[in-house]
Amino acid sequence: MPFPIIDLFAGPGGLAEGFSSLIGNDNERVFKIELSIEKDSHAHQTLTLRSFLRQFPFRELPEEYYAFLRQEITIEELYNAWPEQHQEALHEAWQATLGETPEAEIDNRIAEKLDGETNWVLIGGPPCQAYSLVGRSRVGGISETDHRVHLYKEYLRIIARHQPAVFVMENVKGLLSAELNGEKIFGKIMADLTTPATVFPEFAPPAYRIYSLVKGDVRADTDYLIKAENYGAPQRRHRVILLGIREDIDVQPGTLEPSRRIDLRSVIGALPSVRSGIYREFTRTEVVSTETGTKKVRKYLNLEDSFLNWSKRVKAYTVELLNSFSELGYDVKFEQTLPETTGSDFRRTPCTIAATHPLSRWYSDEKLQGVIQHQSRGHLTQDLKRYLFASLYTREFKKFPRMEDYRKFGTDLIPDHENAESGKFNDRFRVQLPDEPATTVTSHISKDGHYFIHYDPSQCRSLTVREAARIQTFPDNYWFCGSRTQQFHQVGNAVPPYLAWQIAAVVHEILVPANAREVREPLLFRY
Structure with missing residues (x-):
């Protein structure tokens, strides 16, 4: 028994x-x-x-x-x-x-x-x-x-x-x-x-x-x-x-x-490539009066998510960033192939991990015949540029950039936060290094993806639920209930x-x- x-x-x-x-x-x-x-x-x-x-x-x-x-x-x-x-x-x-x-x-x-x-x-x-x-x-x-x-x-x-x-x-x-x-x-x-x-x-x-x-x-x-x-x-x-x-x-x-x-890379590299979504663009900051004084209010423009809207921004950001690398003396080569889909809750696809991988039998279910809960979330357009820069930088230097690196490559890469460059947030945007184990997946991944940026610049996004689940070694047929935010929270905990x-x-x-x-x-x- x-x-x-x-x-x-x-x-x-x-x-x-x-x-x-x-x-x-x-x-x-x-x-x-x-x-x-x-x-x-x-x-x-x-x-x-x-x-x-x-x-x-x-x-x-x-x-x-x-x-x-x-x-x-x-x-x-x-x-x-x-x-x-x-x-x-x-x-x-x-x-x-x-x-x-x-x-x-x-x-x-x-x-x-x-x-x-x-x-x-x-x-x-x-x-x-x-x-x-x-x-x-x-x-x-x-x-x-x-x-x-x-x-x-x-x-x-x-x-x-x-x-x-x-x-x-x-x-x-x-x-x-x-x-x-x-x-x-x-x-x-x-x-x-x-x-x-x-x-x-x-x-x-x-x-x-x-x-x-x-x-x-x-x-x-x-x-x-x-x-x-x-x-x-x-x-x-x-x-x-x-x-x-x-x-x-x-x-x-x-x-x-x-x-x-x-x-x-060995556990998420063969999953289908997906692009990030976009949902709004930061336009300006206004100072408004309150009962206790004044405060900053950020204003945004809502955007329609489409491959056209996403790709034209990513292509433009790529040109700008490669120029910045060049001006600072770095010869960065990057052939860009942009994925058209943001993913889905089910996508039919062949096995997404090598049969020789030590965890292949642990993850795989041949009856599944696809990948589940592999869908990106939407990002602020300014964050798209930061994610793109961070993944390009990491690809070139084998480490994720700190805030001083963002400023060196463009002041518009610095978030509009008063404490953005404080020591507390120096690693606010963290690319997961492909040739090492990932950093700890925590429940914070449910709030934003800044600490969990995909290493592939072409995808320009944070990790999906399935990628986080792979890092946590959940089998590929493990379904998480609730909204995507709630799924991330469960995986991280x-x-x-x-x-x-x-x-x-x-x-x-x-x-x-x-x-x-x-x-x-x-x-x-x-x-």
Whole structure:
């Protein structure tokens, strides 16, 4: 029987995807996601859809799912075609808010799903914005009144009340340095997770031993830090991940096996080329009076998005920029072939990753016969020029430009912001380097694409949802529900599924005696 999984703060299901992708030699899943809890409605819709797919036998996704991906039927029609599986998914993916939903209701759902099983696994990542370096710099530190600081205790309460055999908890790197009232938060969390009885004595919980997934024996807090690029993810994503083992399980866990680094070009380079969209043009700034003084108001001209409107601007910007490079003594050669489409939610195309790529079987689904959710967003015309310059500069110098470089090549490349050239925004526009792992995909990608500019000057755009999903190692048939902004938000908040799959293998070794382990590589389809 598969080991039960309870997934807290589940997001769109990155951890669950990895754990449910570990397959035994009988082609059955080693772990079963019994319950995923997530408060965001759009992420919950994504979780429900992925749970729906897990109700089918391994490698036997229904044809209606591919019809849905091709936009031939609606998600309601998909669910109506398989009502029993849909109901199972609704029982697995639960929209609830830890810290607000009554504890008795949560406990009853978990107890019902576990049905007395003691060898089960708790996974999840309490919200991390309060601990992140960017979040702390924005508000000047960590506030006692920020409820997110204490949400790890909801995770801790589940440990104390239901006592999993193993838990896996993920959070941001900033957790290691975060302080509250002069006390290191990480030290407090570690103490609580090791002895949950100090916080929840009423449950008489056992103690836990906490291990590093990369170092084994822990000598420093940084030993809990996992650098995803060292484990096959095409992304420099550094996260704190804790592995907890209940004290009665006398097992020394293994660690993740390092692998060669995967560069960005190899995972997104073969996706169809798409151009950016345009939607408006900055015209001027006006100073207007307010009750408290004056303020700047930016004025824009709305534009119709078309290949003609887009291409004439891009061609003109290219000429201007190449002249600027030439005037500064740089002989930049660029043959421009402009894509005509902004992409779509489904585009029929041959396989978009090399069969020899280390992650080819992980991403690919031959029944998909195309690419999904690969559509660019619209950009301000002035940002088009900045993106074009940044990608040309990066192509020539193998690094993305800083604000002083923008000024050197043209004052019109500087954004109309008072703090545009401050140190805080010096890397405001960041091109992803093609021959290295990408930088960390975060939820900020949902706000704008300035930190995620495509390296190809001809496309002149930020990354698409599918490109961000590839960087995060979501399989190509993984559909994200909601608007494009909401899809980006989900992708940025997730744990890379391929990393989670490797963690699942370590957890499996803890739960199963060595002579009984029979786990195989993930096959072409996970479901």
